[in-house]
Amino acid sequence: xxxxxxxxxxxxxxxxxxxxxxxxxxxxxxxxxxxxxxxxxxxxxxxxxxxxxxxxxxxxxxxxxxxxxxxxxxxxxxxxxxxxxxxxxxxxxxxxxxxxxxxxxxxxxxxxxxxxxxxxxxxxxxxxxxxxxxxxxxxxxxxxxxxxxxxxxxxxxxxxxxxxxxxxxxxxxxxxxxxxxxxxxxxxxxxxxxxxxxxxxxxxxxxxxxxxxxxxxxxxxxxxxxxxxxxxxxxxxxxxxxxxxxxxxxxxxxxxxxxxxxxxxxxxxxxxxxxxxxxxxxxxxxxxxxxxxxxxxxxxxxxxxxxxxxxxxxxxxxxxxxxxxxxxxxxxxxxxxxxxxxxxxxx
Amino acid sequence: xxxxxxxxxxxxxxxxxxxxxxxxxxxxxxxxxxxxxxxxxxxxxxxxxxxxxxxxxxxxxxxxxxxxxxxxxxxxxxxxxxxxxxxxxxxxxxxxxxxxxxxxxxxxxxxxxxxxxxxxxxxxxxxxxxxxxxxxxxxxxxxxxxxxxxxxxxxxxxxxxxxxxxxxxxxxxxxxxxxxxxxxxxxxxxxxxxxxxxxxxxxxxxxxxxxxxxxxxxxxxxxxxxxxxxxxxxxxxxxxxxxxxxxxxxxxxxxxxxxxxxxxxxxxxxxxxxxxxxxxxxxxxxxxxxxxxxxxxxxxxxxxxxxxxxxxxxxxxxxxxxxxxxxxxxxxxxxxxxxxxxxxxxxxxxxxxxxxxxxxxxxxxxxxxxxxxxxxxxxxxxx
Numbered sequence: 018x019x020x021x022x023x024x025x026x027x028x029x030x031x032x033x034x035x036x037x038x039x040x041x042x043x044x045x046x047x048x049x050x051x052x053x054x055x056x057x058x059x060x061x062x063x064x065x066x067x068x069x070x071x072x073x074x075x076x077x078x079x080x081x082x083x084x085x086x087x088x089x090x091x092x093x094x095x096x097x098x099x100x101x102x103x104x105x106x107x108x109x110x111x112x113x114x115x116x117x118x119x120x121x122x123x124x125x126x127x128x129x130x131x132x133x134x135x136x137x138x139x140x141x142x143x144x145x146x147x148x149x150x151x152x153x154x155x156x157x158x159x160x161x162x163x164x165x166x167x168x169x170x171x172x173x174x175x176x177x178x179x180x181x182x183x184x185x186x187x188x189x190x191x192x193x194x195x196x197x198x199x200x201x202x203x204x205x206x207x208x209x210x211x212x213x214x215x216x217x218x219x220x221x222x223x224x225x226x227x228x229x230x231x232x233x234x235x236x237x238x239x240x241x242x243x244x245x246x247x248x249x250x251x252x253x254x255x256x257x258x259x260x261x262x263x264x265x266x267x268x269x270x271x272x273x274x275x276x277x278x279x280x281x282x283x284x285x286x287x288x289x290x291x292x293x294x295x296x297x298x299x300x301x302x303x304x305x306x307x308x309x310x311x312x313x314x315x316x317x318x319x320x321x322x323x324x325x326x327x328x329x330x331x332x333x334x335x336x337x338x339x340x341x342x343x344x345x346x347x348x349x350x351x352x353x354x355x356x357x358x359x360x361x362x363x364x
Numbered sequence: 365x366x367x368x369x370x371x372x373x374x375x376x377x378x379x380x381x382x383x384x385x386x387x388x389x390x391x392x393x394x395x396x397x398x399x400x401x402x403x404x405x406x407x408x409x410x411x412x413x414x415x416x417x418x419x420x421x422x423x424x425x426x427x428x429x430x431x432x433x434x435x436x437x438x439x440x441x442x443x444x445x446x447x448x449x450x451x452x453x454x455x456x457x458x459x460x461x462x463x464x465x466x467x468x469x470x471x472x473x474x475x476x477x478x479x480x481x482x483x484x485x486x487x488x489x490x491x492x493x494x495x496x497x498x499x500x501x502x503x504x505x506x507x508x509x510x511x512x513x514x515x516x517x518x519x520x521x522x523x524x525x526x527x528x529x530x531x532x533x534x535x536x537x538x539x540x541x542x543x544x545x546x547x548x549x550x551x552x553x554x555x556x557x558x559x560x561x562x563x564x565x566x567x568x569x570x571x572x573x574x575x576x577x578x579x580x581x582x583x584x585x586x587x588x589x590x591x592x593x594x595x596x597x598x599x600x601x602x603x604x605x606x607x608x609x610x611x612x613x614x615x616x617x618x619x620x621x622x623x624x625x626x627x628x629x630x631x632x633x634x635x636x637x638x639x640x641x642x643x644x645x646x647x648x649x650x651x652x653x654x655x656x657x658x659x660x661x662x663x664x665x666x667x668x669x670x671x672x673x674x675x676x677x678x679x680x681x682x683x684x685x686x687x688x689x690x691x692x693x694x695x696x697x698x699x700x701x702x703x704x705x706x707x708x709x710x711x712x713x714x715x716x717x718x719x720x721x722x723x724x725x726x727x728x729x730x731x732x733x734x735x736x737x738x739x740x741x742x743x744x745x746x747x
Binding site for chain 2: 036054
């Protein structure tokens, strides 16, 4: 019995010995493996720390650049705000003298008509005028004055109308926004912007005038920030003109005339009547898919240094999406043109 | 009735170990006859001898299993160089084994053979599939896709890929009394089995985000236009890629990622082979895990499975944990098991192993996925 117990104990001890031996072997292998893993972790963490430091340096540089940019923007904003009110004041100041001129044109026309009719009576009564009168009449070319005077008056009238229109557009465009949205005639905003851009739309020695096709829908005033919305129209229309001018490169005046530059502005209510849609379309150079992805990115521009800031579309997007909870989308086919679609909720 | 028993021995002597394990099982069975079993064994044992012994005692048993990189059970908790056997008896659930051979030559045919072999033994539709396939000859994703194709989308698959204590030379799979390589053994549970599962990792992406620029299934050639090995050398110095530092692969345009672990590399071409496929043009980041992340994840996996168990009293728990977890945890590897044990009020038979890749659905049961670096919990039982 005792020898059986001893045998059992020996077996148990042998088993324990086998297990301990194996565990020792494994422990050594595991220790080496752990050292290896830790070396890797050390290297990984060092590299990540280095990357983070590099990233931090880049962020600091970027932060300094941004600070400078914010400062410049603030200066610009201040200047623009001063300019805006100056423009509004000047437009208002111009209105008064233009008012005098426009107001006096009708009496002038009447006076001239009266004077000319009086002259007619004189001429009929004294058909044989003195030599001195005859001489003077020839020297001043009385007949030409008679014909030209009404044309002069009508040209002054047109001039005053145009100045008055421009002054009104400048006042509409440069109106300062309040903290609250106000009711605004979107079409008036587009028209004002077009008047201000007229010098860029009209014909020049390289190309005929850009055709602007307006297709305005009927809807009531829209609650919005008019100054900001006008800025969006300005950015989109100025970009459309840039795209058209770029598409003219290498073409003659007549070639462009054959396929004229066009900007189509279409406004309507959405199908659910809850949104206003404004589509601004050009038949210019178009946008590639690659650029389309980045087009609303801050500081992204394809224009030459000094020509574009990369802010226009980014600001337009911000104004429509963030300030008005709307959408700004672009459809474009390279070489065929682009269409920007603004959606503004009205309810 | 569904009953599971477990035996576990760390005796390096194969015969002595299997006798130990069988004795423990017989005691726990208390007269019940087991239908099927799953054996997890370290690489150094005489596997053929062990399988024969089991079959001698439990004749006609449906048995599968494979080699591992560490074994877990409710008997000896965490061990290395041990064998652990879980046996199942039930009068409500039918359990049948099948095997597919030469998976590297034709994965689809091999997985189909395994499923057909198991299905041929019953007319009851399968509810769940357990597997313990080869990890070194074929991509884990290909094996899983083959199984999904053969089983249909409605049968969830669970398991771990066979391991060889990180030597990456040879793994073995067990089917009845056979010791195989390059094969896929499966165990199909048919009938009214109840189950729940949990899965968690603990690995986090770190460092810069890069892009896969050249890849062929699970062989990654280039990252950001440079050899894939350069990417690893950038972070690990001159040390080679290893499973503990896998890649986080981001799903398209999201912050969601899954983990792919490296298995081997080719210094001349600079390519790295992974346990499973990586999509071309995917955004990736190297990733790492600390002790606490790993332990918190395994506990979360277990708790999730436990809280979602649809029945009253579960009968068995299976764990499939990644090799890399054990390697990082080192002496704390036993805490993975201890952490789960303290969450249980009553004794439950538990069996599991450290694998070269885990298989389990993420959320929905019909979307089984292949994983690396995870801890999978599977809880089984009946009403």
